[in-house]
Amino acid sequence: MPKAEIAKKTLLGVVPVDSPFYRFHPATRLMLLVFLSVTPLFVDLPEINLALIAVALFLLRWGKVQLGQIKRYLPLLFTVALFMFTVAYLAPGDRATLTPFKLLGLTFYLEPIWWAFVSYCRLIAMLFGAILYFSTNRERDLLVALRTIRLPFAASYVLALSLRSAGMFMEDFATIREAQQARGLDLESMSIADKVKLYTMYAVPLFAVALRRADEISNALFARGYTLSARPATGGKRSDYLRKQYRVLARDWIAIAAMGLAFGAVVALRIGWGAFTDDASLLKALFRWVVGA
Amino acid sequence: MTVRWAVEVEDFSWRYQQAREFALRDVNLKIPEGSFTLVVGPNESGKTTLMLAIKGLIPHSLPGTLRGTVRVFGQPVEHTSAPVLAKRVGYVFGDPEAQFTALTVEEEILFGLENIGVPEEEIGERIRWASELTMVADLLDKPPYDISGGQKQRVAIASVLAMRPDILILDEPTSMIDPLGKDQVVQICAELKATGSMTIIVVEHNVEAFAHLADQVVLVYRGQVVRVAPPREFFEDLEFLAQHDVSPPQVTTLFALLRERGLYNGALPLTDDEGIAAGWQLLAGEGS
Structure with missing residues (x-):
């Protein structure tokens, strides 16, 4: 009799088989990766990107991923931050047009430091989207998802x-x-x-x-x-047994539609109405107040 | 009755690119359809090269200089495409990990089936058949890297068997596994031979395990096929085998020594069971 499986080895970790993620079709999970990774590109407002990070963390928890697994990415997060803020400090741009402020005896410029923070939030939001996907999906899931969206077999x-x-x-x-x-x-x-x-x-x-x-x-x-x-010896169409083991259910369509609508709204608001710029950021106002600039 | 040849190797020579010597020289060999062939010989003698030529990896994937022809069921391997060859000739590598291309056992078995165009409705049944025959049915969802050596070898065999090739080549299938794993591989080969549906070629140093299954034994030595004979005839001439670095089954050697000293005059046994039977005959005074 087959042994009862308790966990699936994913591309970046291990997830219990009863994770709610497995109730969704692999293509839906791939759409979530696309949504969480592409949406930050249209958002400057760090509050939104921080919220997306929180969503990714919540989904990791909801998906029964041990959050301890995230610790291994801390050096990466720290290195990226160090690099971005060092560049912003050492090469701020045209100093005459920038707003200086003093911290620990050093002169910083508000705009490049703030922009480094905005970009960092965006990058980390995208990174957490990827961590979420690769922590909860196996190579098989990725293959099925790519075949479902009709990517040519060789590419997938x-x-x-x-x-x-x-x-x-x-x-x-x-x-x-x-x-x-x-x-x-x-x-x-x-x-x-x-x-x-x-x-x-x-x-x-x-x-x-x-x-x-x-x-x-x-x-x-x-x-x-x-x-x-990828043409079989028979010359006909390649079999796709793996993809046919999965069915796209109503909840998948609902999830994909919700993500599509949310993404469409973000793009429309950004391009049509100039929303999600950092001008409206409360964090920016707080930052200015803290550094006295 | 006319014999149908599964494999015909004619005046075949092969030199790997940048090698000084030919790995195989003027090899001639015929393997009948449905037979079990055991290929033996010392390391670096050219056994694996010969198998790669039958599989078509030579000359399709490996560069080098080729002379002569290798035909599989009458078709020259050189002019046959990878999917057609995959359908006709299954190859289990000595190192099972070297052939894994997927992250679960099920996908590993499935991969070849999709490549050769097995209909979707038949794939599930083939996966079940191959995984049950090779005793890996409870491993289907596991990564092939996280299982024991014996299990890996059985997964490798299952993934080739599922394709139901006409010819199955096993290249040193027991070299990297424990004694229990070896017994299981031999058992699988015995079951396959019993079905008579495949031509089986096993390259193996451990002749002990496979000699009794073989219809013919082929000795490859320094790039040439130096002897082809049924196993009993093959293991008769121990001096010739010793000169060519081949160790016969221990039980065969024991009874050959007894025969040399005039204590035994029957046929040389190839298996422990045959040895025990011969031993009883000796004790009963019938074998001498």
Whole structure:
């Protein structure tokens, strides 16, 4: 008798099988990714983008994803922030037209710092949309979704294979690192410079393994009759068994319609009425008040 | 009755690109349809190269210099497309992970079926059949990377079997798995042979496990096929085998030694069961 499955291994983590996300068709979940990732492009107002981040976090919680998994992205969030605000500080633009303010004895300019914050909120909102999707979906879900929206098979398969390769690359990296640690490499006592040197050393075996894997996968694809045209030996249409295991239900149409309407409204309001600019931001007013500019 | 050849290799030579020597030289070999062929030989002798040529990876995917022809059911492999070859010849790689192209076992089995155009209504039944035969039915939703070595090998076999190829090639199928896993692979081969629906070719160092299933044994040595014979005949000449770095089954060696010393004069056993039976005969004074 098949064993009862309790969790699904997704592209970025593990999610219980009873996650409410699995009540929706993979294409609906892909639409959610598109909605959460594209909407911030039309929104400058940081309050809205922060709200989208909150929505993504709520959906992660609702989808029974352990929020502890998010911790691993903190270094990324911090690095992006550091980079954006450093650029805004070091290269603010034409200083004569900007509003200066003093903080910790340093001179900053309000406009570039504020714009860095606006852009950061937008970027992080998009990133959380992606984290939500890849934490709750498997490669199979992505394949089904792409086939449902009628993306050519070759394109969808190459995309799925690329995602899988990224996971394999990380696994190979971990294996090489464990092998080095097993032979006495003490990462904790190393200086940052030594660690950087070590990471460059990883490149050689990783590159060799990646080449070997590419070769193996290419042979495996040939062995199983894969061709780029994806036309089967019979010459007819390619079977699509995987896609037919899923049905688009009424709740999927409702969710897609709701997201489509919300997205359409954002685009119309932005383009037609100039809404969602940062002029109306309360955070901006607060920021000005705090820095006294 | 006319024999129909599943594989015909004629004056075949192959040199990999940038290699100095030919990996195979003037190979001639015929494999009858529905037979079980065991291919043996030392490492680097050219066994896998020969299998890659039958599968069509040579010359379609691997660059090199080719002479002669390989035909599968009369069709030259060189002029046959990947999907047609995939339908006719199934290939299970020695390293099962090397052939995985999907993130769940079910998709792994499904992939080839969609490629060769199996109708959707038939796919579910084929997945069930192949997964039950190879004992992986309870693993369908698991990633093929997160299962044991024996399970990986069975998934690799299932994904090829589901395509129901006319010829099934297993390249060192037990080299990376535990003893229990080996027994299961041998059991699958035995069941497949019993159905008689496929031509099976197994490349294996562990002759012990497969010798009794084979209709013919092929010895590849230094890029050439040096002997093709039914297993009993093949394992008779132990000196010849030793000269070509092939270890016969231990039970065969034991009874060959007994025969050499005049203690046994029957046919050499290939399996433990045959050895036990021969041993009883010896004890009863019938075998000497």
